[in-house]
Amino acid sequence: MRSAWRQMLLATLPARYARALGTDWNSKNEINQDGQAKYVPNGLRVVEALLLEDYSPEDLAVCYADQLDLFIGSDTRVVGIHAHNPLGITFATDVYAGLSGRDCEPINAAEFRRLITHPALARHRSHLKLIVGGPGAWQIEHNGLQDEWHIVCLVSGEAEEIIRPLFRSVMSGQEIPRKVTGNSPKLVSIPQVHHRCTLGVVEITRGCGRGCQFCSVSLRHGKSMPLEQIVANVRAQAAEGADSIMLTTEDLFLYQKSSRFQPNVPALKRLFESVAGVEGISYIGLTHGTMAPVVADPSLVEELSPIAVGRSIHRHDASTHPDKRYAMMFVGLETGSVRLFKEYMKGKSYPFRPEQWPDVVLKGMETLNRHNWFPMCTFILGLPGETPKDTRESLDLLFALKDAKWCVVPTLFVPLDETKLDTEQGARIAKLTDAQWEFFFTCWRYNMDFFRKSTWVQWRFNVGVPLYYYMLGRKLFGPSMKYPLMRFGHCPERWMRNHLYLDFSGRSKPRFNTPDKVTIPDWPHAPEPALPGDWAQEPMIAFTASKASLMRQE
Ligand code: B12
Ligand code: SF4
Structure with missing residues (x-):
């Protein structure tokens, strides 16, 4: 599967219906002749590269759950598992599985359970130690499952500087702590990867610096990877058959930026050209980006488009590119409420003021769309303390984006571990207000209208929606979801006019309009968000990503 967008969405679906939905793809992962995984998440490849500094390739195997029996034996000493989202309790994931009832596990969680309870691990428990690390490792501690799953050590945070001593301790028979948290490593500690990563992930920056309070990666120190290392990692992907690369970053426009969040267009162009120039690479994909740089420097998107759009794997009829290609990038818009924006994410709009956020979003979307970038937002x-007025402001912004070329994914607030909001209450789908339901299903109505490939699909949804409501939705969530859901099912807007906040019947106009220009304010007191990192002049080196996988030590 080459579509990140599809993988993200499928991770969130209820496992119980995976087969019916055609998403029982986990066991169809590609493997090498010896049974090892062809590609795994980049974080796991980083772990592998670090271990290869101490052990020989014969001492180590990287595989999927289905091949565990081939690699775990009486001489296995340690098994390391990568956890991206092991219990499915991050933004988005449990929401969509939850629509089918509280006891419905998302696919991510069911697959992780299948891996961690694998009989091969149980059979050899007496002589091997189980270590679980990765961005979702915190979820296991959060739900108190470390002992039930016999995990000896949970590794959180960035692990470059702790992996080798940790594994050496295990191999020499020493006790290891129940939990280790890694700090941001020096750039030189991040190794080059040896093998292929899922989706051809190649990290180009790490960390962010805009400081959003709900975000875990905001705590990572900012770095740009050296171009030589990026290209070497791209070559490692191509050498093992990858034809597409996913440039991985919290914000594409931070790559080699100056100290004031100013995009470095020449460096970005060099990056794209260098990656596109690697033999065997036909496609380039992107992970994340922010809106503010797009508005602050409109030439940015134009300059990058020949490769970002021309080498994209995505196509849509709405694109004006000759091959109908469009560049896709994840962009966190998060809210239309300036009050919430100021409270939790004011660095996101820099160099614009938080009050300019709706304008930044609208202008940024216009610029992106003009150059055939259709973001997934x-x-x-x-969010903690969200009031109906805040939700209505988000609805107003959503209304103004009605004709945009994009995908919009509503998620529910989750207090991620080690963020500034980690002690707050998470949002619950069963407690959504009328306006929040309206927001939720209006987003999916937009997506259905923009991405629908056939009227047959839409027709099936239109029929399925009332059936879902009367057979399940009403019982699980009450009447608040009724009219928003009917909008998703394309019921005539005139039936809903008196029940919903936004009126799509054409009688009212959006409150916000795309401005001609958004002016960068004069900042009298240099209010740039505090950078937690060392974006400045570190030398340069690089790193890696994952799925469910394992390492073995003989
Ligand atoms: C690329 C990416 C994806 C890709 C590819 C995923 C893949 N299977 O490879 C796609 C787009 C498909 C994706 C999907 C999802 N993702 Co994602 N993804 C990322 C992203 C941008 C980069 C990951 C990466 O390669 N990082 C670089 C490596 C080096 O970092 P790392 O993975 O954290 O690894 C380090 C440590 O964690 C540790 N480590 C890793 N593995 C192991 C294993 C062991 C044994 C040990 C000891 C240590 C260890 O060592 C590494 C070096 O420090 C991150 C954000 C980020 N910048 O990290 C989000 C991120 C990891 N994703 C996230 C989420 C929520 C998801 C989804 C669940 C989204 C959704 N649907 O709701 C899905 C799940 C899909 C799945 N299960 O495969 C969250 C996780 C939050 C959490 N768990 O608390 C993150 C942090 C984004 C965010 N800010 O919210 N993702
Ligand atoms: S902009 Fe905010 S949400 Fe995005 S990575 Fe940076 S801190 Fe996290």
């Missing part, structure tokens, strides 16, 4: 519902 997230909003967070239920």
Whole structure:
């Protein structure tokens, strides 16, 4: 599967219906002749590269759950598992599985359970130690499952500087702590990867610096990877058959930026050209980006488009590119409420003021769309203290984006571990207000209208929606979801006019309009968000990503 967008969405679906939905793809992962995984998440490849500094390739295997029996034996000493989202309790994931009832596990969680309870691990428990690390490792501690799953050590945070001593301790028979948290490593500690990563992930920057309070990666120190290392990692992907690369970053426009969040267009162009120039690479994909740089420097998107759009794997009829290609990038919009924006994410709009956020979003979307960038944007519902007025402001912004070329994914606030909001209450789907339901299903109505490939699909949804409501939705969530859901099912707007906040019947106009220009304010007191990192002049080196996988030590 080459579509990140599809993988993200499928991770969130209820496992119980995976087969019916055609998403029982986990066991179809590609493997090498010896049974090892062809590609795994980049974080796991980083772990592998670090271990290869101390052990020989014969001492180590990287595989999927289905091949565990081939690699775990009486001489296995340690098994390391990568956890991206092991219990499915991050933004978005449990929301969509939750629509089918509280006891419905998302696919991510069911697959992780299948891996961690694998009989091969149980059979050899007496002589091997189980270590679990990765961005979702915190979820296991959060739900108190470390002992039930016999995990000896949970590794959180960035692990470059702790992996080797940790594994050496295990191999020499020493006790290891129940939990280790890694700090941001020096750039030189991040190794080059040896093998292929899922989706051809190649990290180009790490960390962010805009300081959003709900975000875990905001705590990572900012770095740009050296171009030589990026290209070497791209070559490692191509050498093992990858034809597409996913440039991985919290914000594409931070790559080699100056100290004031100013995009470095020449460096970005060099990056794209260098990656596109590697033999065997036909496609380039992107992970994340922010809106503010797009508005602050409109030439940026134009300059990058020949490769970002021309080498994209995505196509859509709405694109004006000759091959109908469009560049896709994840962009966190999160809210239309300036009050919530100021409270939790004011660095996101820099160099613009938080009050300019709706204008930045609208202008940024216009610029992106003009150059055939159709972003996948997230909003967070239920941020701590969100009022109906805040939700209505998000609806107003959503209304103004009605004709945009994009995908919009509503998520529910989750207090991620080690973020500034980690002690807050998470939002619950069963407690969504009328306006939040309206926001939720209006987003999916937009997506259905923009991405629908056939009227047959839409027709099936239109029929399925009332059936879902009367057979399940009403019982699980009450009447608040009724009219928003009917909008998703394309019921005539005139039936809903008196029940919903936004009126799509054409009688009212959006409150916000795309401005001609958004002016960068004069900042009298240099209010740039505090950078937690060392974006400045570190030398340069690089790193890696994952799925469910393992290492073995003989
Ligand atoms: C690329 C990416 C994806 C890709 C590819 C995923 C893949 N399977 O490879 C796609 C787009 C498909 C994706 C999907 C999802 N993702 Co994602 N993804 C990322 C992203 C941008 C980069 C990951 C990466 O390669 N990082 C670089 C490596 C080096 O970092 P790392 O993985 O954290 O690894 C380090 C440590 O964690 C540790 N480590 C890793 N593995 C192991 C294993 C062991 C044994 C040990 C000891 C240590 C260890 O060592 C590494 C070096 O320090 C991150 C954000 C980020 N910048 O990290 C989000 C991120 C990891 N994703 C996230 C989420 C929520 C998801 C989804 C669940 C989204 C959704 N649907 O709701 C899905 C799940 C899909 C799945 N299970 O495969 C969250 C995780 C939050 C959490 N768990 O608390 C993150 C942090 C983004 C965010 N800010 O919210 N993702
Ligand atoms: S902009 Fe905010 S949400 Fe995005 S990575 Fe940076 S801190 Fe996290």
